[in-house]
Amino acid sequence: MLRSRVIPCLLVQDGGLVKTVKFKDSKYVGDPINAVRIFNEKEADELIVLDIDASVNNAEPDYKMIEHLAKECRMPLCYGGGIKTLAHAEKIVTLGVEKVALSSVVFDQPSLIVEIANKIGRQSVVVVLDVKKKTLSSNYNVWTLNGRHNMKKNVVDVIQQVQNLGVGEIILNFIDFDGTEAGYPVKVIQQLKSDIEVPLTIMGGAKSLEDMGGAVEQCGLMGVAAGSLFVFKGKYRAVLINYPERQQKEEFIYGK
Amino acid sequence: MITIIDYGLGNIQAFLNIYKKLHIPVQVAKSENDLEGASKLILPGVGHFDYAMQRFNDSGMRGEVESLVLQNNVPVLGVCVGMQIMANSSEEGVESGLGWIGGTIKSLESIVKVGNNLPLPHMGWNSVTPNHKDLFNNIDSGDLEFYFLHSYYFDCTSQENCIASTDYSSNFCCAVNNKNIFGVQFHPEKSHHFGVNLLKNFAELGVC
Numbered sequence: 213m214l215r216s217r218v219i220p221c222l223l224v225q226d227g228g229l230v231k232t233v234k235f236k237d238s239k240y241v242g243d244p245i246n247a248v249r250i251f252n253e254k255e256a257d258e259l260i261v262l263d264i265d266a267s268v269n270n271a272e273p274d275y276k277m278i279e280h281l282a283k284e285c286r287m288p289l290c291y292g293g294g295i296k297t298l299a300h301a302e303k304i305v306t307l308g309v310e311k312v313a314l315s316s317v318v319f320d321q322p323s324l325i326v327e328i329a330n331k332i333g334r335q336s337v338v339v340v341l342d343v344k345k346k347t348l349s350s351n352y353n354v355w356t357l358n359g360r361h362n363m364k365k366n367v368v369d370v371i372q373q374v375q376n377l378g379v380g381e382i383i384l385n386f387i388d389f390d391g392t393e394a395g396y397p398v399k400v401i402q403q404l405k406s407d408i409e410v411p412l413t414i415m416g417g418a419k420s421l422e423d424m425g426g427a428v429e430q431c432g433l434m435g436v437a438a439g440s441l442f443v444f445k446g447k448y449r450a451v452l453i454n455y456p457e458r459q460q461k462e463e464f465i466y467g468k
Numbered sequence: 469m470i471t472i473i474d475y476g477l478g479n480i481q482a483f484l485n486i487y488k489k490l491h492i493p494v495q496v497a498k499s500e501n502d503l504e505g506a507s508k509l510i511l512p513g514v515g516h517f518d519y520a521m522q523r524f525n526d527s528g529m530r531g532e533v534e535s536l537v538l539q540n541n542v543p544v545l546g547v548c549v550g551m552q553i554m555a556n557s558s559e560e561g562v563e564s565g566l567g568w569i570g571g572t573i574k575s576l577e578s579i580v581k582v583g584n585n586l587p588l589p590h591m592g593w594n595s596v597t598p599n600h601k602d603l604f605n606n607i608d609s610g611d612l613e614f615y616f617l618h619s620y621y622f623d624c625t626s627q628e629n630c631i632a633s634t635d636y637s638s639n640f641c642c643a644v645n646n647k648n649i650f651g652v653q654f655h656p657e658k659s660h661h662f663g664v665n666l667l668k669n670f671a672e673l674g675v676c
Contacts, residue, residue: 214594214636215613255660257593258615283481288615288658308479310514310617310658332515333549335589335617380589380619405584411591412584432585435592 215466216428219437220251220455221260221415224293227277230264231439233391235342235359238264241443241451244277245284251442252286254455259285260313260383260413260437262340263293267316268357273300275307282308290381292340301328305336313338313383316356318374319363325377338381339374343367344388345400352400359387371408381411383437389417391440396427405431413437421456421464429468436465470494470671471506475527477520478512478550482657486664492671500532508671509533509542512657513549517573517620518561520549537568543648545670551644551651552620560620569646570625576618579638589619590636596654600631600645605669614654614662616642621653 222244223230229247230238244261251259261281266273273294282289285308292313295301301312312332317324318339328337342359343352352367363370371382384404386397396417405412413435418424424436445452456464470487474480474496487494497503511533513520524530536542546554555565558573565573582588593613598604604612621640624630632643632652642653650670656663 214590214592214616217592282479283485286482286485286658286660288617288655305514306476308481310479310655330516331519333519333619335591335619336514381591408584409582409587411587411589433587 214433215257216433217257217413217435218424218456218461218465219258219260219413219435220247220256220442221262221437221439222247223439224261224263224277225265227274229443231391231443232264235387235390242453245280247443247453248281248284250453251455252284255458256287256455258288258290258435260290260292262313263291264358266294268360272296273304275303278304278309279307290338292338298324298327298331302331305332311336311338311381313340315340315342316361319356319365322373322377325374325379329378329380334378334380337379338383339379340383340385341367341370342385342387344386352404355387367404368407371404375408375410379410381413381435382408383413383415383435386414386416392417393419393440395419395423396436398427398430401427402431405434411435415439421460425464425468428465469505470508470510471503472496472510472512473527473529473533474498475523475529477523478514478547479657480512483510483512483667486657486667487671490664490668490671492668497529499527500529503529503532503536506536506542508673509536509544511544511546511550511553513547513551513553514617515549516560517549517552517558517565518563520553521561521563521565524553534566537649541648543670543673544650546649546651547657548618548653548655551653552622554644554649554651555622558620568649569622569629569644569651571629571644572623573620574623575620576636576640579640580636586637590616592616594634594636594654596632596634596642598632598643600643602673603631603643603645603650603666603669606665612662614642614652614656614659616654618653622651
C-alpha cells in the first residue's frame with residue numbers, strides 16, 4: 213500500500229538553514245548538509261529544500277549548493293527557489309534532484325509547467341502555493357515572494373489551473389500557520405483536497421506526529437511536511453534536528 | 469567494474485555514494501571509451517520517455533552498450549525511465565524504445581481510477597512483492613518498500629519477464645528481467661536500506 217509521506221522541509225537563506233514564523237523572523241538553525249546527513253541516518257521519506265532568498269532577490273538557483281545537497285542526500289529530494297526557466301530546471305535535475313518546485317513563476321509564465329513536464333516528466337514538476345485566509349472570508353488566496361505579495365487569486369482556481377497544465381505534485385504552505393505549531397488547518401485541507409488529483413503535500417503548523425496522523429486520518433493519503441517539528445525540540449525550541457523512527461510513523465500516521 | 473551510464477539523466481551520484489559506501493568498485497561512463505572494463509551496467513533515469521531516448525541516442529554510447537548487453541551478456545540494471553526505455557515503445561512518447569525486453573510502457577491511468585485518494589503520479593513509498601530470488605535476496609520481504617515516482621508502468625509482453633509487482637488499487641509490474649537484463653520502476657538509489665541491499669545484490673549477481 214502506498215504510504216503517506218512524512219517530509220522535513222528545510223529553508224535555506226544565505227547558504228544557511230533557517231526557520232521562520234509566519235514567513236518572518238528567520239532564525240539560523242544550522243548547516244543544511246549536516247541536516248541532510250541526519251535525515252539520511254533517520255531514513256526520512258523525502259526531503260524538501262526551499263531557498264527563500266532566490267526569487268525575492270531575483271537570483272538564479274545556487275547550483276553549487278544544490279549539487280552538494282543532492283550528492284549527500286540519500287532520500288528523494290525536492291528543490292525550490294529561483295527556478296525561472298526550463299534550462300534552470302534541467303540543470304537541477306542533472307545535478308541529481310528528483311523534483312523541482314516552482315512558485316511565483318507559475319503566475320508570470322504558466323506554460324513553464326508544460327515545458328518542464330514535457331522534458332523531465334510530469335512526476336518531477338512541483339508547484340508550491342503559499343496560501344493565506346482572506347479577511348472576512350473563508351477563501352484562501354495565493355501569495356508569492358515569501359508572503360509579501362498577494363496574488364489576489366483564489367487557491368481553488370490556481371489548483372485547477374496548475375493541474376490542467378500537468379503539474380506532478382502540489383504543496384500547500386499555510387502562511388499563518390508557519391512555525392506556529394498550532395496544528396494543520398485540517399478542515400480547509402479537506403475541502404481543497406477533494407479537487408486535487410495529483411499528490412498533495414501540506415505544510416504549516418504541525419507540532420507533533422499526532423497532528424500529522426490526524427490530518428491523514430481526516431484527509432486521506434498525503435504528504436505531511438513540517439519545518440519546526442523536525443528542527444526544534446522542547447518548549448524552548450532548542451535546535452535539534454530530529455525525525456521519527458519507523459515504528460512511530462506506523463503508530464501515529466500509517467494506520468490512520 | 470560496475471559502470472553507471474551517465475547520459476545526463478538520473479542521480480548518478482546517489483549510485484556512486486552507495487557503492488563507495490559498500491566498498492564495491494564503481495565508475496561512471498560519459499562516453500564510449502569509458503565503458504571499457506564494464507562488468508555490470510546501471511542505466512539510471514528520471515524524466516520523459518522521449519527525452520531519455522534522445523539523450524541516450526545522442527550520448528554516443530548506445531552502440532557499445534547494446535553490444536555489451538546483447539552480445540557479451542553483461543548484466544544491466546535499468547532504473548525508472550532507464551528501465552522504461554528497455555521496452556519497445558511508450559504511450560508517453562513517439563520514440564522507439566531499445567526493445568531489450570518485450571513490452572509497452574503504459575499510463576497508470578489505464579489501470580488506476582484516479583482521484584483524490586489515488587492521485588497520479590504514483591509518488592512515495594509502496595510495498596513490493598518480488599518473485600525473483602537474486603535481485604531481492606536478503607531483503608526482508610515482510611515490509612519490502614521502495615520509493616516510486618512515475619505515471620507509467622512496464623506492461624510486459626510475456627509475464628515471465630515480470631519479477632515483482634506493486635499494488636496501487638491494481639497490481640502492476642514494477643521490476644522486469646530477461647536473462648542478463650534487469651529493470652526496476654522504483655528508485656533503489658533513493659530507497660534507503662532496501663535500495664542499498666538491492667544494489668548490493670545486483671553487484672553480486674553471477675554473470676548469466
